[in-house]
Amino acid sequence: MHASKGVKSLADLVGKAMTPVCRKRGFASVDIIASWADIVGERYGTRVQPDRLIWPRQPERGDPENPPEPATLVVHTDGATALILSHDSAQVIERINTFYGWRAIGRIKILQKPVLVKQPVRKKPLRDLTQTEEQQLEARLEGVENDRLRQALRKLGAQVIARSAEDAA
Secondary structure (H helix, E strand, C coil): CCCCCCCCCHHHHHHHHHHHHHHHCCCCCCHHHHCHHHHHCHHHHCCEEEEEEECCCCCCCCCCCCCCCCEEEEEEECHHHHHHHHHHHHHHHHHHHHHHCCCCEEEEEEEECCCCCCCCCCCCCCCCCCHHHHHHHHHHCCCCCCHHHHHHHHHHHHHHHHHHHHHHC
């Protein structure tokens, strides 16, 4: 499916407009803000708001031998959630660093301030695969020996097939 000439998706337009604002706040891009709920999970996705990253001064930039020192992530949340987050901060930092693919965050600084609680958007359930689609998916997974990996790939494959068929409709 090709977009018409000159037509851009809303995500592209918002992302380009938001990126300079994010850079001012220490974020390299809008990705972490847009994916915040997916990164930190249901408990904190709507109750904790990332505010900015504070990067320590770097003596030499671009040295592959010495990666940059991790940043401090400043977040806003209410008092009750702040207490729970302070206990779970190591897990949240690990999730964020997994998202980035390197040790980008070293600590979280929690500021207590009211946060507008966003209700998560409920995704409609995907349709079941047809028998033919199931057989094609199983055929592609034949060479995968690890049971857990095969189960994960089967689940992912089913979602991809169901979504792509809905998008084509």
